[in-house]
Amino acid sequence: MNKLMTAADVVAQLRDGMTIGFGGWGPRRKPMAIVREILRSDVKDLTVVSYGGPDVGMLCAAGKVKKLIFGFATLDAIPLEPWYRKVRESGALELMELDEGMWQWGLRAAGMRVPFLPTRCGLATDVTKLNPELKTIQSPYADGEVLLAMPALKLDVALVHVNVADQLGNTLIQGGDPYFDHLVARAADACYVSAERVEERLALTPDQARFNTFERYLVKGVVRAPCGAHPTTCAPEYGWDMGHFKRYVASAAEEGGWQAYMDEFVTPGEAAYQDKNGGIERMGTLPLPVF
């Protein structure tokens, strides 16, 4: 069994109109090498499900997003995600804007194969008013409480970036916070992971093995992608690239800015991308942010 493939192989599996979930959180451990490969492709009309960072912003900038299912989009240190903002303000996006908790509840429901999970999150807000497909349900027990029935968010494809993987699809997320990648993986028909390092077969100590957060039977393909989260963080190895973020943010204010960003960083391919950003050596040693 060998699930090794390239980012281009992954993107070849994508179809117009698919619902795609992204791991990570804001500007943290996003599968950016695969995102860049999507940007190079003809795939379009995607429904993007993400705790959004530059994955959301870049896919919006490139006109790949038909619908966004999200709780936020941000670069954190730069609070407003520039391309999300620009495209959102143009009125071009279909939206399902959800509480962060509802978002993961929907993925959990999908992973558990139930139609919905009950929650209070979202009641009495515009989230329910703006998304009339979200229904309430009354508790069948004595309390009779009215709750929101968060529907399952089933994904066609999940894309996740991890620190280490093996060719069988075993994965390790070694940063302090694993975020919700396990839920993204479970909600999808097919999960593809990119990894900083890919080994033939992991042979771990118990302490190391605890960083495995979802099972390999969920993983359909493994992509070797050193610095594949750049310009987002990949703790504990490297931090975000603030210089690159600034360049990216500036592109949203420039005439033809997105095309220029594509020409400079994306279109020439991943090797050129690394050269443009000072090489793996620099990218892989960017300091982690301190809060």
Add this chain to the structure above:
Amino acid sequence: MSNNTDFTLAELMIVAASEAWRGDGEVLASGIGVIPRLGASLAKLTYAPELLMTDSECFLVEEPIPLGPRGDYVPKYSGYMSFERVFECVWGGRRHAMIGPTQIDRFGQTNLSVVGDYRKPKAAILGVRGLPGNSINHINSFFVPNHNTRVFVAGEVDMVSGVGFNPARWEPGMKQDFMDIRRIVTDLCVMDFEGPDHAIRVRSLHPGVSFDEVQEKTGFPLLKAPEMGETPHPTAAQLEIIRRLDPHDLRGAQIKGNPPGIRVAA
């Protein structure tokens, strides 16, 4: 009492923010942003050591971590609080967060999503984030660095992200009991929701600020708390702690012009 008059408005607001957590017991204190975080840290280091805090990433600490580059300071972790654990905490109600919404209305409803029309907004902000879930599950307070009518809007906020005391938004059977909005700390005053039917009251005015000025910069009518007085000045001991927690003076960049705590009459 201290007669210390050498403090900034930001420092006064940090002390005012810290008061929000008084009496909460063992809850996770989440101060989002420099001043709320310093407020929570100050509370924990003075009257509320029982509060739980994180390193603003995913570990719990019993000693609040100074902001910014740490030099030779090494955090001492006491537990783990990944984002997933934070949600467990939120849903269980053991948290008091202080956040800075883009808009707040007279019901305490908040907006972090968009300004203007939802479909084609004048400004897209962050998205609702965790506001719907936070607001309906645990205690919240708000921080406003620039008190004006664009923040404290007339009518409802443009996109209700966090719930409030607006009866029209609550349907029969929905559980409102876990909602609890405590304080609003602004650059002009401290407010609460302790008026009739949770109407917003001015609880204290910062030195040199009048009630009329606050009212003029608020899009809805305010009440005066019967005990309304001046916001307490930081003590020398509090200032010492604040300076230790914020060695790079990040607080100095939070309020435009970093004005003194005692306003000189215009």
